[in-house]
Amino acid sequence: MTAVLSDQSRVRDQGATTLAVDVHGLTKRYGDLTAVGGIDFSVTQGEIFAFLGPNGAGKSTTIKMLCTLAHPTAGHASVAGYDVATRAKAVRRHIGLVFQEQTLDDQLTAEENLRFHAVLYGVPDGEIDRRITRVMELVALSDRRKDLVSTYSGGMARRLEIARGMLHTPKVLFLDEPTVGLDPQTRALIWEDIVRLRDEEGVTVFLTTHYMDEAEYAGRIAIIDHGAIIALDEPDALKAAVGSDTVTLETADDDMALNALKKAGYSAERSDSGLTVFVTDEEAAVGPIVASVGVPVHTVRAHRPTLDDVFLHFTGREIREQHGEAVPMFARAHGARRS
Amino acid sequence: MTTVSSATLPVQVGSDTRVADEVRVVGMVWERELIRYVRTRSRIVSGLIQPVLFLFVLGYGMSGLVGTTGGFNFREFVYPGVVAMSVVMTAMFSALSIVWDREFGFLREMLVAPVSRTSILLGKTAGGATVATAQGTIMLILAPLVGIHLTPILVVQVIAIELLMAVAMTTFGVFVASRIQKMESFQVVMQMLLMPMLFLSGALFPLNGLPGWLTVITRLNPLTYAIAPLRQVIFAAQNMSPAARARFPTNVTLFGYTLPIWLELTIVIIFALVFFVLAFRGLSRTE
Numbered sequence: 001m002t003a004v005l006s007d008q009s010r011v012r013d014q015g016a017t018t019l020a021v022d023v024h025g026l027t028k029r030y031g032d033l034t035a036v037g038g039i040d041f042s043v044t045q046g047e048i049f050a051f052l053g054p055n056g057a058g059k060s061t062t063i064k065m066l067c068t069l070a071h072p073t074a075g076h077a078s079v080a081g082y083d084v085a086t087r088a089k090a091v092r093r094h095i096g097l098v099f100q101e102q103t104l105d106d107q108l109t110a111e112e113n114l115r116f117h118a119v120l121y122g123v124p125d126g127e128i129d130r131r132i133t134r135v136m137e138l139v140a141l142s143d144r145r146k147d148l149v150s151t152y153s154g155g156m157a158r159r160l161e162i163a164r165g166m167l168h169t170p171k172v173l174f175l176d177e178p179t180v181g182l183d184p185q186t187r188a189l190i191w192e193d194i195v196r197l198r199d200e201e202g203v204t205v206f207l208t209t210h211y212m213d214e215a216e217y218a219g220r221i222a223i224i225d226h227g228a229i230i231a232l233d234e235p236d237a238l239k240a241a242v243g244s245d246t247v248t249l250e251t252a253d254d255d256m257a258l259n260a261l262k263k264a265g266y267s268a269e270r271s272d273s274g275l276t277v278f279v280t281d282e283e284a285a286v287g288p289i290v291a292s293v294g295v296p297v298h299t300v301r302a303h304r305p306t307l308d309d310v311f312l313h314f315t316g317r318e319i320r321e322q323h324g325e326a327v328p329m330f331a332r333a334h335g336a337r338r339s
Numbered sequence: 340m341t342t343v344s345s346a347t348l349p350v351q352v353g354s355d356t357r358v359a360d361e362v363r364v365v366g367m368v369w370e371r372e373l374i375r376y377v378r379t380r381s382r383i384v385s386g387l388i389q390p391v392l393f394l395f396v397l398g399y400g401m402s403g404l405v406g407t408t409g410g411f412n413f414r415e416f417v418y419p420g421v422v423a424m425s426v427v428m429t430a431m432f433s434a435l436s437i438v439w440d441r442e443f444g445f446l447r448e449m450l451v452a453p454v455s456r457t458s459i460l461l462g463k464t465a466g467g468a469t470v471a472t473a474q475g476t477i478m479l480i481l482a483p484l485v486g487i488h489l490t491p492i493l494v495v496q497v498i499a500i501e502l503l504m505a506v507a508m509t510t511f512g513v514f515v516a517s518r519i520q521k522m523e524s525f526q527v528v529m530q531m532l533l534m535p536m537l538f539l540s541g542a543l544f545p546l547n548g549l550p551g552w553l554t555v556i557t558r559l560n561p562l563t564y565a566i567a568p569l570r571q572v573i574f575a576a577q578n579m580s581p582a583a584r585a586r587f588p589t590n591v592t593l594f595g596y597t598l599p600i601w602l603e604l605t606i607v608i609i610f611a612l613v614f615f616v617l618a619f620r621g622l623s624r625t626e
Contacts, residue, residue: 069451092453103444107375119367120452122360 020045020172020204021066025075028061028227035061037227038075043206043220045171048198050218051208052307054317058227059208060100063176066206067097080171093121096165096173096203100180102157106150110141110160113149114167121168135163138200139193155186162193166201173197175207179214191217212307221307223314230314239305242313245282247289250274250298257293264292274299364454365462372433372466376473382432386474390425393543394418394481408587409580414485416587419570420542422497423504426475427562430505431533433467434512438519456622460513460615467509468502475501488577496572500604504565507607510614511561517621540566547588558593561610564603567591571600 021043028036036058043049051059064070066079068088077084080094104113111132118128136142139159149157158178165173175194179187195217197203207218215221216235223231223238231238251257254275261268261277266289268277279285282302290297312318376382398414405413440446449459476498482489515528537543539553540562549557557563570589590597598606 067451089453092451097451099444099447101444101447103448105371105375105440105445105448106443107378108371112371112374116367116371117448117452119363120449120454122357122453125363 019043019078020047021049021077021079021206023066023075023077026062026065026072026077027074028058028065028070029073034227036065039224039227039229041222041229041232043172043204045204046198046202047220048194048205048218049207050215050221051206051224052210052212052215052221052311053208053224054210057224059224060176061227062224063174063206063208067095067174068092093168094171096168096170098158098161098165098173098175098178100177102161104149104157104161104164106148106152106157109146109148110136110152111145113160114164117164118167123168131167131169135166138166138197139163140189155182155189158182158186159190159193162190162197166197166203169201170203172204172206175205177208177210179209179211187211187214212311215307223311225315231310235307238307238310242305242309245279245285245302245304247277247279247282247285248273248275248301248303249277249289249293251293252296252298256295257297260292260294261289264288266292273301361455361458364452364458365465368449368459368462369466369469372463372470375436376433376470383474383477386425386429386432387477389428390421390478391481393424394421394485397543398485409583411577411579411583411587415487415577416545417543418482418485418487419573420540420566422475422478422501423540423542423562423566423569424537425478426471426501426505427508427537428533429474430467430471430508431512431529433470434463434509435516435519435525435529437463437513437516438522438525441520442522450622456619460510460619460622463513464506464509464615464618467512468505471505471509472498472501475505487573490576493572493576497569500565500569500572503604503607503611504562504569507561507565507611507614510611510618513618514614514621517618536560536562539563541570541591542566545587546591558591561607563591564598564606564610567598568600568603568607 019042021041023039023041025038025040026036027034027038039058039062051062053059061070065072066077066084068084068091072085079091082090082094084091105116108116114132114135115128118131123131132145133142136145139162141156141160141163144152144156149160152160162173162175162178165175178194179190182190191214194205194207198205209215218235220232220234221238222229231241233241248271249257251274254270257275258268258270261275266277266279268275270276277285277289279289282304286300286302290300308318394414394417398417401413401417405416437446440449450456476494479489479494479497515532519525519528539557540560541557542562546554546557546563567589574584574587574589590600591603592598
């Protein structure tokens with residue numbers, strides 16, 4: 001009990017001065033191949049930070065180095081205030097890990113899996129039961145606590161793993177592709193869990209994904225490609241870099257409409273598909289625009305740049321959703337695939 | 340890249356290895372093996388069927404051929420070997436479940452935890468040894484059916500030898516499992532390794548009078564040195580005629596020298612330690 005208290009107070013002290021993740025010039029080379037080429041970034045405590053990029057971009061290698069599962073070739077990284085190269089055990093004690101592949105024993109119950117983990121991560125005996133109750137509540141699985149994991153669905157098993165990752169009150173929770181292969185409804189549930197963990201437990205969440213729509217839940221996003229970070233900012237700022245929101249109209253008389261809009265102070269131009277109006281917030285702008293054109297409107301399309309546009313803007317390629325691979329148009333035909 | 344010596348860093352509370360924590364880990368890994376064993380009743384039953392088959396089917400079949408010497412028959416001879424067989428098979432199966440653990444990812448959960456691999460391996464070994472000893476001890480129920488007399492002291496001796504045998508075979512199994520990368524190889528390994536080891540260990544027939552090349556193999560087989568003591572303590576408690584003792588010798592001979600029981604057990608302990616080190620290395624290669 002005293003060990004826990006002093007541990008927590010130390011964590012608080014560190015939290016005031018230390019970044020949850022701090023990376024300088026982190027590099028990983030396998031022979032001639034540079035998987036991660038000297039990246040720099042930092043994550044503050046309580047942030048949800050997303051690594052977005054195609055497979056082979058260096059996401060998993062970076063997460064492995066931060067979790068001390070791979071040794072950096074060069075550079076420095078500290079996680080929860082500990083150097084990953086020299087304090088591997090301390091790092092592992094203060095992080096939660098959820099891998100892409102399931103790592104549960106399905107012949108044990110959920111509770112037994114959690115108890116096993118609690119002991120491996122040095123949670124004191126008196127604390128184990130309270131923490132198990134707590135994390136099962138956080139992922140809304142309390143009523144399935146005594147059930148064998150073999151009776152769980154894929155989404156439930158994944159949420160149980162997230163709960164397990166939180167069991168030993170880590171400072172940073174690493175999630176490698178937490179929602180890959182799950183249906184949209186389950187993905188949304190998992191995101192609710194993640195945001196709740198951050199809000200209620202104050203944990204820093206570091207995750208990788210290649211789902212564009214998911215990265216928008218993050219506070220900040222790093223876009224990684226070919227082992228380098230090519231953009232790092234808040235989702236809205238990244239989108240702003242790509243371009244503003246637009247509202248596209250087709251009207252009975254586009255010339256009259258254009259004049260009316262310009263008179264109303266909008267920046268607009270004729271385009272192939274009708275009239276394009278540049279705005280700051282497409283949703284709020286649709287009503288006033290339609291009201292001010294003064295001619296009958298046939299169609300209205302509002303568009304806000306998505307992270308797909310962002311990725312395309314920065315890399316010149318699209319992320320392929322189903323495989324998570326960004327492949328230049330002809331590379332696949334030649335069988336060129338980065339591993 | 341400059342490396343900072345960990346000695347220059349401030350000592351952090353709660354981040355250093357504590358013996359009590361590691362002991363808890365050994366206990367937890369052990370407990371998991373037991374839970375899994377008790378939960379899969381089919382495994383307990385199937386672990387009984389094969390030895391029972393050998394004891395009664397082979398036992399009766401061979402009895403006609405071998406005949407009875409001084410009131411002692413082949414069934415009584417083979418009984419200790421069959422007990423050992425159920426220990427060995429359960430221990431190997433338990434250890435080789437590491438292949439499953441790798442396939443289903445649970446091995447990773449264990450290996451990335453901030454605990455020493457020695458603790459994980461100790462827990463795994465203790466768990467495998469416990470369930471294997473339990474399985475072997477269940478076989479003692481059959482003793483009266485083949486005319487073997489049990490005394491309390493004999494039961495204690497048998498359990499002690501079973502435990503030693505089980506530890507050696509579990510560490511051996513973990514070492515083998517750490518080298519198996521695919522689930523499909525599992526069955527092959529069980530067939531190619533376990534059966535020859537059992538056949539060439541003296542479990543099913545006496546090791547004297549074998550051709551030279553076969554004798555060499557049996558003497559390299561760690562199981563040989565575990566099964567002989569088991570048979571010795573069981574036979575010592577039986578009312579056997581000198582003729583029967585001469586017909587069914589129990590001790591292992593090495594270069595014409597008959598090994599005493601303590602030396603046989605020491606050899607098993609040495610095998611167990613070597614396998615433990617090999618198993619540790621094997622596990623360290625993973626992840």
